[in-house]
Amino acid sequence: MSSDALVDTTARATQGWLYDTNAMVKIELLRRPTVPAPIPNSSRDDDEENDGPSNGDSVDQDPPAWSFHPVYTYPFYGTDQQIAGYRNPRVVIRSSAASLVTHVAATYDAKSHEATLDLAQPLLEFLPSDLIHDDVAFAKALANDTKYTPPGNVVLEYETANGVQFQLFECTVSTHGFPTLYDRLKIFAMYFIEAATPVDVTDPAWTFYLLYRRHPSSSSAHLPYEFAGLFSTYSFYLFPNRTRKRISQVLILPPFQRQGHAARIYAHLHCTAMADAQIGELAVEDPSEAFDVLRDVSDLRLFLRGPVPGRPDSDRGLAAVPEVDVADSATIDGELTVAWNPLATRSAPTLVWGRKHDILQLCTHSVKQARVRGLRAFAKLQSRQAERIYEMLVLNEAVPAGSRRAPPAAFRRMVKARIYRAHKDALEAVADEEQRKELVHETYLQVLDEYLGHLRLARRAGVA
Template identity: 25%
Template sequence: MDSELAAASQWATESNAAVFIRLKTESGVVQAMDSEEGDEEENEEGEGADVIEFHPEFTYPIYGEHERIFGYKGLSINLNYAAGSLATYFNIKYTKRIEQMESTSTVALKADDIDTPMRQILADSVCATQSEFAQQVVHDTRVFRPSGRKVHEYAGRSSQTEQLRYEIYSSSFNDTESAKYHERMQAFVLFFIEGAQFIDTSDERWHVYTVFERLDMNGQTSYSLVGFSTVYNFYCWPDRKRARISQFLVLPPFQGQGHGSALYSYIHAMVLGNSDYADLSVEDPSEAFDDMRDRNDMRYLLKHNAFAHIKGARVEQSAISELQHTHKLSRRQMTRCIEMALLKMIKSVKSQEFGEFRLFVKRRIYAQNMDLLQALDPDERKHKVAESFASVVDGYRRVLSLL
């Protein structure tokens, strides 16, 4: 039996590594076509600067919680996208597929279905052949323009031959083209946001913000998707609404370049500038998102001298509420920013100010985790709060060091 299991394991592939996501432009797809000399099958090797390739972080929504695919050797699952329009071509390649395990008499083994689960998350308008896809990429590189309304832009690099700009677009599902684009784009949330699900596009309270890279070169303009965020508008009594960021993603090739900060800062500025909004909150933020959000909120608050009247750790709840309403951050986030501002003012951990700060933060930690902490004995409760405080301070210091 052990030998049978060992033989079977040779046919198992990690699905995250097997899935290749490629963003292609006109020159990239033409180079790929030329290299094939008329072969209908796509050459996935030798991708250049005009083809951006990366792998998903998660594939369990498609291929199961273990993220393993059985029954193939040399497996590659290829998701090819036009970089701007997201026109899609999906194909599967492998060097060998299992037909039967002659040595296995007690267990029936067969190759997993790869095609159906992937197609279930893709838009209906997937190109049938590589040739069709190549033609679509050539066309879209020249013609595609983002749907929705352009609401903001910022600079990228430039040279004598090319200039990069980044543009943010606002759209809703009432717009047919925007709805179709979101259908092609939404697969990325499953690949890169843990626990994410598709949103209900029939709900008119959703809004989508997309970031595109605009390349102006040799008199031609082309666009590539950089990232996006979905924002839900909740009712806020009596006559306002709350904006909540639900999904927020910058595609891996564009991460670490400030695009997440640009998109988040725009959404916050939009909320600040619209009297219909009470505040901005975030649904289940990741640690990386929290760091980015903290940095941007602190930069904004320091720039606007928001902490001028805070002189010590005895901050009244009314003062927190006033700052929260003025700057339209959630109460949790405003409290965190005040705590960071207090820590920034403290010169020494041996000072009276640090002792007051520690008490202020520990009270907040206890209040937010009261149900869990009350179930512990006093010594363990004290240890848990102290442990949480140390972790919070470490996180705050990391954020403050980046301001």
């Protein structure tokens, strides 16, 4: 801590004595086996909260450390994310990019009698239990990481367009070395995922997926691995004899964002779930708007570009979506409900492939329900997601790439019917029928614009 003498101030919020804690905390991921000189403070990127890299646009740059700021510090410093009583406070959290062994240091230029909170103290509860304060001990730990290998099994490997290699490691709570690693990385989720809290690493229902950049073994100038992100999933019992796998936390660190990593990992988890007869559904917990887009585009790309697991390579679009016929299902107002669960049966539902329908037939209630059930049973999608993906696949048939024609009236009626069901209570509270119709139509136009945008992204080459 700085040894500067205390300075008395009469107002806590006097200019220069009230500081943004997001800017105060700086995270450095050290990429080499020696501790670099301190990285100078720089102004924060205004777009950092939108998942963009802060110091460096892509991983093909080669700084000694990745340096960035958290998006959220309210779990530590309160909802205002401010600290009073210090002039130019700094908390630098340095971690090995490989093992995430961590060192913390706090400094300031001056301190007033209004300062009632120690700079680093609020973080200590969530920083790792083996936190290092001594510079020499940290340098030694960093040097020991030259032979580090992440815990778990490699379940996915890929190389980016610029030749950078990545590996995805799958871990459970019983994986050797994982509890220690999670103790070090848990605070990263709190920095970047709103309302995130550490998970119970004694609960065997959790599975963790750790994304690492891998350096060639011949590259002695770097640590062999760099931690880039985390996915966590939780497995629930799904009646009568299956499992619902729920994606819980999704984190890609700022230096690796906007490079398609989250899309690759989601696609891997989705295809793995489709191939696993024990998994009945792949769910997502409270997805952000950005992750909703990623999931839509990934699901669409699976069916538009393939390969679709278990299907001939020629099956694309609606040809890769089966139907499920159910004679005895619950009804609402005399019609089969989309909420019917094709998984709540001890025997797998019979999938019917290859039925041909024109656009008008695809928009009818009966065909839509049969295909939505097929998406739920075959692609393991949640009910709402299955409906939306089906509607987008129909739109893809009705309005091919490059076409400017409007979707047929049957498509419009099909989507509006879903919109009305989703907002039935609110719409029926509107007394004027014409106003209700206008509200539904305005929502339809927004949905149509969203669908067309997602289709454009899904049709592009490469990873979303």
